[in-house]
Amino acid sequence: MKPVRIEGKVQHAAPPVPAARPQPDPWHVSADDFPADGTQEEQLWFMLQYAILAPSPLNTQPWRFHLQRTQVDLRADTARALPALDPQGRALTISCGGALFHLRVAMEYFGYASRVQLLPDDTDPTLMARAWLGMHCETPAEVLTLFNAIPKRRTSRQPFVGDPVPEDLLAQLQAEAQTEGAWLQFVTDEAARVAVADLIAQADRVQWASKEFRNELAHWLHPNRVASRDGLPASAEGFGDWASRVGPLVVRTFDLGKGHAAKDREIALGSPVLAVLGTEEEGPLSWLAAGQALAKVLLRAHAESLSASFLNQPIEVAELRPRVLDLIGRGGFPQVLLRLGYGREVPPTPRRPLREFLV
Missing domain, CATH: 3.40.109.10 (NADH Oxidase)
Incomplete structure (x- = not known):
């Protein structure tokens, strides 16, 4: 997957968040349900289901999303911060970076270039990134592999066997x-x-x-x-x-x-x-x-x-x-x-x- 591309700011009107969509079990999300004939806003909503599967300390899931047509703002959910474990918010921000990467992978899997602006507002430190759908593009083979791993990835707290890693x-x-x-x-x-x-x-x-x-x-x-x-x-x-x-x-x-x-x-x-x-x-x-x-x-x-x-x-x-x-x-x-x-x-x-x- 290509490194993130930093873009200039874009402005969109903010329509209401689409309502009353089906809510599958987050880990059971299936690419077969992608709304290929839906609006780009509906497609981006679907892609966000992969973003929320990123790992986070104590499974706090410290992120929020503001969806606007073909654009989404990724925000840190400071109500889920860990002031004793993570007083600087470093781990919280790392978690948001993971959610952002999952979203980028989903965008490219479903045929869009991923465009991202990191920390787009100096006056709003909770706004981690702004991402939007780019031009249609072919899905790289690397992205297929990464995308398929998203709903299957786990954090294993069990002992490992001694087999060496190549x-x-x-x-x-x-x-x-x-x-x-x-x-x-x-x-x-x-x-x-x-x-x-x-x-x-x-x-x-x-x-x-x-x-x-x-x-x-x-x-x-x-x-x-x-x-x-x-x-x-x-x-x-x-x-x-x-x-x-x-x-x-x-x-x-x-x-x-x-x-x-x-x-x-x-x-x-x-x-x-x-x-x-x-x-x-x-x-x-x-x-x-x-x-x-x-x-x-x-x-x-x-x-x-x-x-x-x-x-x-x-x-x-x-x-x-x-x-x-x-x-x-x-x-x-x-x-x-x-x-x-x-x-x-x-x-x-x-x-x-x-x-x-x-x-």
């Missing part, structure tokens, strides 16, 4: 990140892998010692059998079905950092690949680039049967973040720490229906 696939993932203005570096030296795992464990202990962090995490945890459309089931924090009923209370009340540190360290060391995705610069534009690069890497990885999840704790703890760079031996700004490997299929995290994201 070097040529790792090189391909690095190239994918570079096309979106980011870098991807793998932690290959065994001593560095152990040091990164130790850093993850240290960050776990720091975070869990914070009452504000525990309260925030508890807010986004739900009993396993509750049909919530956002947040995480308590099983993600190790609670069984019965215990999950009191999971949020336990998380809010007790410092479980020691146990989580040991578990995450073991998971990190058992992962075939540890990787850091970063940018050369810091700030909202770089965070959006990181989000788009991350989305592309995750989709490409899934297309190659590779699972992924995040161990971002050392980047979330401000005093530990610089040490990530020391361990990988490069400059820039680390944005995401992730693990890659092969594992069993896992269910998706829940998603709200598209209508709840529309402004």
